[in-house]
Amino acid sequence: MIRVQRIELPQQLADHAAELTETITAVAGQAARKKLARELWGHTTHRRKLVTPLRQVLRQMAHGNRCCMYCCSDLSTDVDHFEPLANNPLRTFDWLNHLLACTECNGKKADQFEWKNGEPLLIDPTREDPFEHLYLSLESGEYEGLTEKGIFTRDVCGLNRDDLPESRCQARDVVALIAGNWLHAWENGHERRMAIAVRTVQEQPFADVTQFMLRQAVLPKAHKVFDFELGPDALEQLRHPHLRAALLA
Numbered sequence: 001m002i003r004v005q006r007i008e009l010p011q012q013l014a015d016h017a018a019e020l021t022e023t024i025t026a027v028a029g030q031a032a033r034k035k036l037a038r039e040l041w042g043h044t045t046h047r048r049k050l051v052t053p054l055r056q057v058l059r060q061m062a063h064g065n066r067c068c069m070y071c072c073s074d075l076s077t078d079v080d081h082f083e084p085l086a087n088n089p090l091r092t093f094d095w096l097n098h099l100l101a102c103t104e105c106n107g108k109k110a111d112q113f114e115w116k117n118g119e120p121l122l123i124d125p126t127r128e129d130p131f132e133h134l135y136l137s138l139e140s141g142e143y144e145g146l147t148e149k150g151i152f153t154r155d156v157c158g159l160n161r162d163d164l165p166e167s168r169c170q171a172r173d174v175v176a177l178i179a180g181n182w183l184h185a186w187e188n189g190h191e192r193r194m195a196i197a198v199r200t201v202q203e204q205p206f207a208d209v210t211q212f213m214l215r216q217a218v219l220p221k222a223h224k225v226f227d228f229e230l231g232p233d234a235l236e237q238l239r240h241p242h243l244r245a246a247l248l249a
């Protein structure tokens with residue numbers, strides 16, 4: 001899971017969303033609002049004119065190859081309601097409540113949403129840095145919760161489900177190998193190869209792995225974090241200021 005920068009919604013879409021929110025607000029009673037919100041969200045016209053364009057804007061915001069904003073796989077197909085429609089139908093068409101998610105994450109979190117001390121227990125990657133709540137083991141590819149929010153988010157979204165940890169380990173190895181390729185190209189002045197290396201890393205799924213490696217590489221105890229096969233060399237390479245600048249751009 002990785003920090004995502006939300007961009008502004010085109011005015012036409014924002015106006016359409018505001019009209020639908022007004023329509024739901026005009027109905028009395030939570031049950032009736034939920035029913036109407038579901039109907040409007042699933043309505044063919046609104047899906048074509050609003051939900052599909054919303055998905056396009058979310059894809060522009062997503063890291064890597066349209067990474068799911070929860071698990072960072074590249075199978076993201078859904079416009080997810082961060083605060084579920086069932087909890088708050090008035091936020092069904094609220095742009096600040098929309099995230100791009102894979103069907104697995106969207107289905108797993110479903111209606112599991114809790115508040116504590118006036119804020120959601122689920123991490124919203126557009127509002128906060130997930131790495132303040134989650135630690136990624138580069139050895140196992142599994143997420144560990146550092147805080148109550150981190151543990152809740154990991155468990156509700158199933159961030160360590162199925163083959164996700166193994167896939168993160170593969171992404172880690174790609175970053176390590178490509179960093180070596182990039183350095184070799186840098187030393188030999190092969191700009192095209194450097195660009196290909198950077199693009200290869202940027203377009204692979206699990207952008208969280210790359211960002212975590214870059215972040216950890218410059219910390220004092222980095223050698224402990226990079227204690228895996230291919231790790232020590234990758235650590236030195238990921239400290240190269242030009243490679244860091246290219247990957248963090």
Ligand SMILES: [Zn+2]
Pocket residue numbers: 068069070071072073101102103104105106
């Ligand atoms: Zn996902």
